[in-house]
Amino acid sequence: MIDLLTVPFMRHTLIAGVLVALGLAPLSVYVVLRRIVFVGAAVAEISSAGVALAVLFQVEPFAVALVLTVLTFLGFSRAADSPRLPLEALIGMLYAGGSAAAVLLIVKAPRGEGEILNVLFGNILTVPVALLWAMVATFAIVGALQFFASKELLISAYDPDMARALGINVNLWNTVFYVALGFAVAIAIRGVGALLTFTLLVAPGAAALCFVRGLGAAFVVATTMGLVATVAGVFASYLFDFPTGPTIVAILAAVFALSYGYAAIRGT
Amino acid sequence: MANELVSVRGVTLGYGSRIILKNLNFAIQRGDFMGVMGPNGSGKTTLLKALLGLLTPIGGSIDLTPHDGVPLRIGYVTQRERLDSHFPLSSLEVAVMGRFGMIGAMRRPRRQDYEIARGCLRRVGMEHRAALPYRELSGGQQQRVLIARALAGEPDLLLLDEPTNGMDLEAERAIMELLLDLQSEKSTTIVFVTHLLSAIEHFARRVALITRDGTVVIGAKEQMLAPETIARAYAAQEL
Numbered sequence: 001m002i003d004l005l006t007v008p009f010m011r012h013t014l015i016a017g018v019l020v021a022l023g024l025a026p027l028s029v030y031v032v033l034r035r036i037v038f039v040g041a042a043v044a045e046i047s048s049a050g051v052a053l054a055v056l057f058q059v060e061p062f063a064v065a066l067v068l069t070v071l072t073f074l075g076f077s078r079a080a081d082s083p084r085l086p087l088e089a090l091i092g093m094l095y096a097g098g099s100a101a102a103v104l105l106i107v108k109a110p111r112g113e114g115e116i117l118n119v120l121f122g123n124i125l126t127v128p129v130a131l132l133w134a135m136v137a138t139f140a141i142v143g144a145l146q147f148f149a150s151k152e153l154l155i156s157a158y159d160p161d162m163a164r165a166l167g168i169n170v171n172l173w174n175t176v177f178y179v180a181l182g183f184a185v186a187i188a189i190r191g192v193g194a195l196l197t198f199t200l201l202v203a204p205g206a207a208a209l210c211f212v213r214g215l216g217a218a219f220v221v222a223t224t225m226g227l228v229a230t231v232a233g234v235f236a237s238y239l240f241d242f243p244t245g246p247t248i249v250a251i252l253a254a255v256f257a258l259s260y261g262y263a264a265i266r267g268t
Numbered sequence: 269m270a271n272e273l274v275s276v277r278g279v280t281l282g283y284g285s286r287i288i289l290k291n292l293n294f295a296i297q298r299g300d301f302m303g304v305m306g307p308n309g310s311g312k313t314t315l316l317k318a319l320l321g322l323l324t325p326i327g328g329s330i331d332l333t334p335h336d337g338v339p340l341r342i343g344y345v346t347q348r349e350r351l352d353s354h355f356p357l358s359s360l361e362v363a364v365m366g367r368f369g370m371i372g373a374m375r376r377p378r379r380q381d382y383e384i385a386r387g388c389l390r391r392v393g394m395e396h397r398a399a400l401p402y403r404e405l406s407g408g409q410q411q412r413v414l415i416a417r418a419l420a421g422e423p424d425l426l427l428l429d430e431p432t433n434g435m436d437l438e439a440e441r442a443i444m445e446l447l448l449d450l451q452s453e454k455s456t457t458i459v460f461v462t463h464l465l466s467a468i469e470h471f472a473r474r475v476a477l478i479t480r481d482g483t484v485v486i487g488a489k490e491q492m493l494a495p496e497t498i499a500r501a502y503a504a505q506e507l
Contacts, residue, residue: 166369
């Protein structure tokens with residue numbers, strides 16, 4: 001199994017997997033608690049529309065996708081407190097609208113659909129070194145933000161009225177959270193694809209919340225689960241010649257199923 | 269007046285063009301133990317939000333008197349039903365939130381913040397539940413933790429939104445007696461909003477009654493609980 005580390009592209013795959021797991025798994029706790037789990041799926045569609053648009057007009061696809069992703073999350077931060085509509089309705093409409101726009105734009109794009117999908121959804125087996133460094137920088141900043149602004153992020157999500165009464169700017173911190181999430185999701189989709197990004201934004205947090213008894217423990221357990229499942233997935237895909245992304249997703253799904261079953265048996 | 273902690277002068281409250289409460293004039297005195305009552309939808313929570321600074325008055329002013337030159341600190345006890353039970357927070361983690369406004373941006377709570385929060389849990393008889401998940405506590409225990417959370421911010425004024433909602437009479441009595449103890453122990457000014465006449469009748473010293481025409485009348489409990497006063501305030505709801 002150690003052979004894997006001697007193959008350069010598999011080394012990159014492993015590093016990319018570890019970075020994405022370290023970056024997204026802690027975020028997944030808040031994504032689940034804030035009830036925005038489908039945000040990853042909706043943003044992937046928005047991002048794909050952006051890439052198709054960029055290809056159509058022959059500009060840098062990732063830059064357009066990044067800007068659109070961050071703008072979408074910025075919109076979520078404004079809509080989070082809306083008394084008019086639950087946030088999930090907005091997420092659903094963005095998913096539908098983004099999908100339709102992507103298909104319509106891809107049809108008219110000068111390059112082939114396969115090429116666009118590769119630019120958009122990335123492939124964990126072909127992550128370039130420059131993107132690995134961009135991941136390191138992005139996830140380090142997002143991680144530091146989560147650590148140092150833990151109290152602002154927590155109380156803004158848990159009890160916004162209390163937060164405002166304490167003088168904490170809930171709108172500002174919601175915006176910071178969603179923009180950070182936007183950067184993390186955009187770079188993760190570019191590196192490892194939409195499916196793995198979406199799964200890492202949900203499964204580790206959901207699995208951890210099944211049995212932890214404290215929020216601090218939820219972050220530690222979610223990160224550990226995300227990391228172990230990703231590394232196991234990379235090794236399993238190498239050993240059994242499976243596609244890497246779906247293998248990691250399958251392991252994360254199994255981890256969640258076991259955690260959920262454990263919680264159900266314990267009655268928690 | 270030197271004894272006034274909060275002074276409400278000519279205040280009109282509402283959302284957009286919708287006026288909920290108008291021309292409010294009253295004061296909250298230092299050491300008050302005041303109950304705010306009124307029919308459902310009369311504007312009790314709106315008034316509370318305005319006192320907390322969460323809602324800017326359409327007209328008039330709300331003045332908070334500084335305490336020894338330090339801006340007035342308000343502790344807020346939210347309705348416990350509004351808190352999401354999916355958050356896996358221990359009682360201590362909930363209580364320490366009361367310190368968040370005093371710590372500074374991008375700084376994590378320190379050991380002394382947790383010690384103060386633990387001390388507040390002790391004051392409300394919940395220190396032995398500090399490590400337990402908040403969501404696994406009974407309604408009365410959760411209310412105590414939320415009161416501890418508000419106390420952790422060392423407030424001059426404690427505002428409580430429906431503190432005994434959904435509780436049986438025994439639990440209601442326990443919570444209200446705890447508040448009375450806290451008030452007499454440190455002269456903390458306490459204002460609680462409730463739709464339950466029993467909490468007002470048995471425990472409040474002064475009563476603010478929100479009437480059907482959107483004004484607030486304040487007086488001694490005996491005067492405000494007179495049948496004709498209550499009938500006037502609640503008439504609109506019965507129609």
